[in-house]
Amino acid sequence: MELHIQTCQFCGAKSVRNLLVRKDGEEDKVYVQCTRCKSLVARYIIAHRGYYHHGKGFESYLRGLNRGGEVMSPKDLREAFEKVEEYCVKEFENITGQLEEEPEMRDTRDKPPQ
Ligand SMILES: [Zn+2]
Secondary structure, eight states: OOOOOOOOTTTOOOOEEEEEEOOTTSOOEEEEEETTTOOEEEEEEOOTTOOOOTTSHHHHHHHHHHHTTOOOOHHHHHHHHHHHHHHHHHHHHHHHHHHHHOGGGSOOTTSOOO
């Protein structure tokens, strides 16, 4: 697994914000903006069924599928949601665990000098 902390290519800041854009007839997109110099850092296109909003629950997941025009049975929907939730939580734990283990991956650039 490769792990990268999103960094602004213009000013070196590691503090960014995600702007989620939804437009009819287009895939959902995320624009990543540097919070320091306000530059555009990156854009992501969210894959079909790719969006998971942690802690927002099943209803939120259903709304996402609905926007994509998805038709599934209630049982399949529930199972799909539980799989996505479990997968995201596990992978996030792995990722943050790896950050703890690798000192060079720790976010130090934005901290004030000691
Ligand atoms: Zn910047």
